[in-house]
Amino acid sequence: MDKFTNGQPGPAQRNRLLGLLETDDSPQEEKPAPSQKEERSGPGRKGEPQPLETPYQKESSDFAPKIKINLNYRPGLLCAKHTHSPFNPLSLPDAKTGKTCLMKALLNLKNGRNDTIPVLLEIDQKTQNPRPLVNVSCSDCFYRGQTALHIAIEKRSLEMVKLLVENGADVHARAHGEFFRKKKEGVYFYFGESLWNMFLWGFYCHAGNTVLHALVMIADDTEENTKFVSSTYVEILKAGVKLDPTCKLEEIVNYDGLNPLQLAAKTGKVEIFRHIIQREIQEPPYRHLSRKFTEWTYGPIHVSLYDLSSLDSFEENSVLEILAYSSDTPNRYKMVVLEPLNKLLQQKWETFASKRFYFSFACYLSFMIIFTAIAYYQPLRVKPSFPVEFTAGGFLWVSGLIIILLGGIYLIFAQ
Numbered sequence: 024m025d026k027f028t029n030g031q032p033g034p035a036q037r038n039r040l041l042g043l044l045e046t047d048d049s050p051q052e053e054k055p056a057p058s059q060k061e062e063r064s065g066p067g068r069k070g071e072p073q074p075l076e077t078p079y080q081k082e083s084s085d086f087a088p089k090i091k092i093n094l095n096y097r098p099g100l101l102c103a104k105h106t107h108s109p110f111n112p113l114s115l116p117d118a119k120t121g122k123t124c125l126m127k128a129l130l131n132l133k134n135g136r137n138d139t140i141p142v143l144l145e146i147d148q149k150t151q152n153p154r155p156l157v158n159v160s161c162s163d164c165f166y167r168g169q170t171a172l173h174i175a176i177e178k179r180s181l182e183m184v185k186l187l188v189e190n191g192a193d194v195h196a197r198a199h200g201e202f203f204r205k206k207k208e209g210v211y212f213y214f215g216e217s218l219w220n221m222f223l224w225g226f227y228c229h230a231g232n233t234v235l236h237a238l239v240m241i242a243d244d245t246e247e248n249t250k251f252v253s254s255t256y257v258e259i260l261k262a263g264v265k266l267d268p269t270c271k272l273e274e275i276v277n278y279d280g281l282n283p284l285q286l287a288a289k290t291g292k293v294e295i296f297r298h299i300i301q302r303e304i305q306e307p308p309y310r311h312l313s314r315k316f317t318e319w320t321y322g323p324i325h326v327s328l329y330d331l332s333s334l335d336s337f338e339e340n341s342v343l344e345i346l347a348y349s350s351d352t353p354n355r356y357k358m359v360v361l362e363p364l365n366k367l368l369q370q371k372w373e374t375f376a377s378k379r380f381y382f383s384f385a386c387y388l389s390f391m392i393i394f395t396a397i398a399y400y401q402p403l404r405v406k407p408s409f410p411v412e413f414t415a416g417g418f419l420w421v422s423g424l425i426i427i428l429l430g431g432i433y434l435i436f437a438q
Contacts, residue, residue: 123159125171135180144190157192169198231278234259239287242295249294256283256295257304260312273299280340284333288342291353297361300334329363343367390430397423 122130125144128137147156161169172192175183188194232240235256242252263272276282281289287296303315314330336343342364346355359368397420 122161122166123156123171125156125159126161126169126174129171129174129178129180129183132178132180132183135178135182137183140183140186144186148190155191157187157190158196160196160198166198168196170196172196173198231276233272233275233277233283235272235275235283236277236281236286239283239290239292239295242287242292244292244294249298252295253298256298257302257312261309264309264312282333285340285342285345288345288355288358289349289352291355291358293354293357296358300329300361300363327362331363331367334364335367390426393423393426394430397427 125140128139128143131137144157157171159170161167170193172184172187172194173196175187238252238256238259242248260272263270273283277286284296284299287299299314301315303313303317304310316328318326318328320326332338334342336347342358346352346359346364349355358364400420
């Protein structure tokens with residue numbers, strides 16, 4: 024079997040790779056439909072983002088002319104400390120994606136570690152680089168703004184995140200390339216551009232979403248994902264209270280006018296929706312963050328109070344309105360049976376909805392009876408039935424026609 028040489032495929036391996044097809048292996052329900060523009064674009068063209076790290080493609084060598092030095096001679100690097108040269112060879116990015124050697128090392132972690140990363144950061148500090156390697160961002164249109172810290176967070180490496188932050192990583196950097204924007208078509212990875220900015224300082228991504236919106240978007244109703252998203256959601260609410268007790272993160276809406284709860288209902292994320300409306304925090308300093316308050320218990324009987332903000336229909340874009348009138352909302356039948364929605368709908372039905380329904384049903388039934396009678400007794404003749412004789416039958420005939428006309432107008436415009 025042909026082995027890889029210096030991190031690149033050998034000759035026989037490259038020949039076998041010529042027949043491979045690169046595709047998106049994300050889950051089918053989350054996989055966006057490819058646009059016509061992307062279908063026309065071949066690998067590496069404008070319509071398709073270049074992979075940040077892959078052993079199946081050669082590293083781009085299309086660099087602008089630059090002076091190169093011997094990286095194997097480490098004492099030579101330290102000379103830059105005395106010459107104050109603004110040039111740092113460690114910051115040389117890839118010609119197409121703009122990734123640096125630090126990003127490349129983070130993309131190749133093993134068990135959450137890469138021993139070259141501390142060395143790279145140490146060299147960068149000793150050379151007093153005016154443009155620290157840890158804050159260099161990608162320049163490619165697809166990955167623009169992404170730094171090493173974004174990659175470390177995506178790799179779920181807490182150790183690397185701590186190391187980068189300790190070495191001066193910018194926690195407010197925004198990844199705003201095309202790959203990080205939420206789109207209807209094409210491949211993307213949306214996480215809100217900057218979790219740090221949105222959470223700590225209330226900044227928004229290009230769609231107005233906060234970190235709570237981003238958590239709702241990445242929820243997929245699996246057990247492991249739900250546990251992670253739910254715990255992170257609560258911890259962010261608690262941290263927000265510590266930073267600013269007056270700030271209500273859950274009430275912040277995006278540019279579509281949806282807060283995280285309404286967004287969960289709109290997108291059909293059942294488990295995170297259940298967690299939000301049934302959230303109960305027992306810790307006294309954070310008890311006010313609960314949406315469910317257990318009033319009293321007696322054996323198996325539990326009486327609870329629920330917060331109906333954003334749920335009841337008296338608010339704009341309420342959850343009930345979304346579930347009732349958005350026929351394209353997925354899993355809405357699973358959400359309406361959850362408490363307190365189930366009890367809320369039951370009380371609305373018993374107080375006024377049932378009366379309105381029966382009244383509407385009686386009116387519609389009467390309309391259909393009159394319509395059927397008029398159609399059945401329509402004279403089978405060519406000439407108009409007017410002038411109508413001023414008799415009881417003629418009066419009923421004209422009244423029926425008027426009712427049918429008004430009922431038809433109502434059904435067209437009101438329904």
